[in-house]
Amino acid sequence: MAFWVMVAGLVAFSGFRHDTGTDFPLYETLLEQLDPTQAWWPQMVASPQDPGFTLLSLICLSISSDVQLVMIVSAVLTVTPMCLALRYSSKTLWFSMLLYVLLAGYLFPMNLVRQGIAVALNFYAWRYLDSHRERFLLINAVASLFHLSALVAAALQYVLRNIRPGRMFYTTVAVIAAAGIAILALPVDSLLAGNDSRYLEYLETARKNALDIGVGTIATIVFRLGTLVYTGSARSNTGEHRRFQVFATATLPFLCVGVFVSAVARMELYFASALLILLPRVAVSRQPRMLHITGIVMAASVYFVATLLSFYDLLPYQIWVPSPTDPWFAGW
Template identity: 25%
Template sequence: MLVYIFLFLIVFCLLQIGTHKLFKSFNLYKLVYIIIFLFSAFRFDVGYDFPLYYKLVTKQHKFIDAQLDRLEPLSKALIELSYDTGFFQLFFILTSFIIVFFTYKTIKKNSTDRIISTLIFLSFPIFFFNSLSIVRQYVAVSLMFFSYTYIKSRKLIPFLVITFFAFLFHKSAIVAIPLYWIYNLRFKNIHFFILFVASFFSAKLLYLLVAALLPDYIIYLDKNVGVGGDKILLVFQLIGFFMLFFIDRKKNNSDYRFYTNTFFIGLFIWSSLAPYGHAGFRGSLYFTVFSILLIPEIISLFKQKAIIKKMVYLLCFIFFIFTLIVGKLNPNKDPNIPYRIYFFTDKDEFKIPK
C-alpha cells in the first residue's frame, strides 16, 4: 500500500509546487502525468483483468482464436502487436499511454482547476484505479473524454471520428454518441430532480429500453456480472442530491451546463442499472467521467474556495486509501496490492504448463 500512498503524495506535492512562480517554467503538471503513465504502463498483475489480458497477449488462453475474434479490431490489433514483438508488456504500455495522454490533454485544456481534476482522476476508484482493470473500455472512455474538445467547438465530424475509434477499442462506446447533443440541452432544476428521483425506480424501465434499442447489449444485463459499485455510487448520489440546491447558479455557463447534464444522466444510468451488476456502472462511465471537470466548477460556486479546496484534497486522499482497503477485502483477488513492477517480476508464474 505504501507505494500507492507515495504515488499520491508525489503527485500532490508536484502539483502544488508547480503553482509557484519559481517552478512554472518546469511544467510539473506534465511531469505528474508522465509519472502516472509510468506507474500504469509498467505495472504487473495489477488490476482485476490483468491475468485475462496477459493470457490473451501471450496466447495462453483456452480457445485463443475464438477469444481474440470477440475483441474489437483495435484492441485485438494491440494484443497481436504485443505478441508478434515478443514484448508482452507492450499492450499495457500502449493502452496506458492512450488513457493518460487523453486525460492529460482534456484536463489541461478544459479544467478550471488542474490540481483538483487530477486528484479526482487519481483518487476516485471509477477513474484511474478502474483503468487498471477495464483496460479496453477505459481506453474508449478516455477518447470520449477528449471528444469534449469537439463537442464544445461543435465539430460533429471530428467527434464522430473519435467515437468511431473509441468503438473500435470497446463497443460500449456506442452509448456515448448522444454526448454531442447533450451539450445544447437546457434542463431546469425540476428536470434534474425528476431524473434523480426516477433513478431509484427505473431499473425495469431502462432494462426494457436497452432490450428495445440495443438488443445486442441486453446480454450484459442478463449476465448480472459483478457488483454495481454500491459504495461509490452512494457518494455520487450524495453529490447529486446536494447539487440540486445550487444547480442554477451557473446555468449560462455552457461548460458547467454540459458537465451537469452528463453527471445526472450518468447517475441515472448507474443507479437504474445497479441491480444488474456492473453493466450500469460501466455504461455510465462515458457520462460520469466529466465529473473530473465538474467538481472544480462546483467549488467555484462557493465563497470560501480555499477552505473547500483543502477539504476536497483531504477527501481525495481518503477515497484513495478507501479504494485500497476495499481492494484488500476482495475474496478473490486484491486488484491493487501488491503493486508489482514488470522489470522485477518473475513471469514464469503466469506460464501455463503444456
C-alpha cells in the first residue's frame, strides 16, 4: 500500500504541473494542432512527434481538449514502470526511489516527455534480458513508438548484458569517449559551411551554445565518475551487479560526446538507471552503513539542487487546479 501511495504522489506532482518546464509550451502548441474528430492515421504520419505519443495525444484529446490530460497520462506511463522496475530489482526500495528523485531521473521527463516514457519502458524491460527475451524486444518496440532512440539503447544493452567490467572494457569505453571528443572538437565549421558566411556564423553559434550546455554535462561526468569508482570498488561477483556496473559505465561515452552534441548526451538516460540499484546495494553492504547512506544522500541532494537550478526550468513550479470552465470538463 505504501508503495502505491508513493507512486501516486510522484505521478500527481509530475502530471499536475502546468506551464512548468522548458518544453511545456512546445507540447501545448503541438497538441493544439491535433484534431481527434478527423482521421487519425494521416495526423500520425504528418505529426513531428513520434507515432506512439501522437496516438496517445489523440486518445486523450478525444476525451478532453485540455492538454493537461496528456500530461497526467504521460506521468503515469513514466513513473509507474520506473517504480515497478525498482521494486523488482532493488533490495532497499525506499533508498532507490529516493535516488530516483535526487539523481534527476524523476525530473527530466517533465521536459523530455516522450523520451521519459521510452526510458521508463526500457528500464522496466531489463528484467527480461536473461529470460523471456521476446518480452524485452516487445516492450522496447513499444518504447520506440514514443522515442526511436529506445531501439538503439535496447540493442546496446543486449550486447553489453554479459560483458564483465574488466580492464579491457574500461579501456574500450575510454577510447570510444576520447575518439568522439576528438572528432567533434575538430575545427570543421569552415569545411561544412564552405564559402557561405551565413552558414559559418550559424555553425559557430551552434557550437558555442552546445559548449555552454556542455558545462553542465562536464559536471555530470565528474559526478558520474565518482559514483562509478564507488560502486566499482565493491567486491561483488553477482552477474547482476556486473551488468549494472557495465550499464552505468556505458553512460560516459554518451556524456563525453554530449559536451558537443547535447542530443547524444540524452542517450545516457537509458543506462543511468542502473545507479538507482547499484548505489543502494553498495551502501548498505558497507560499514558503517549509516555513514555510507548519509554520504550518498547528501551528494545526490547537491546534484539534485544543482540540476534543478540549472536545467529544466521547473522553478517556479505551477500546479494545475481544475475549474468547471476548463476544457477538461467538456463533454462530461
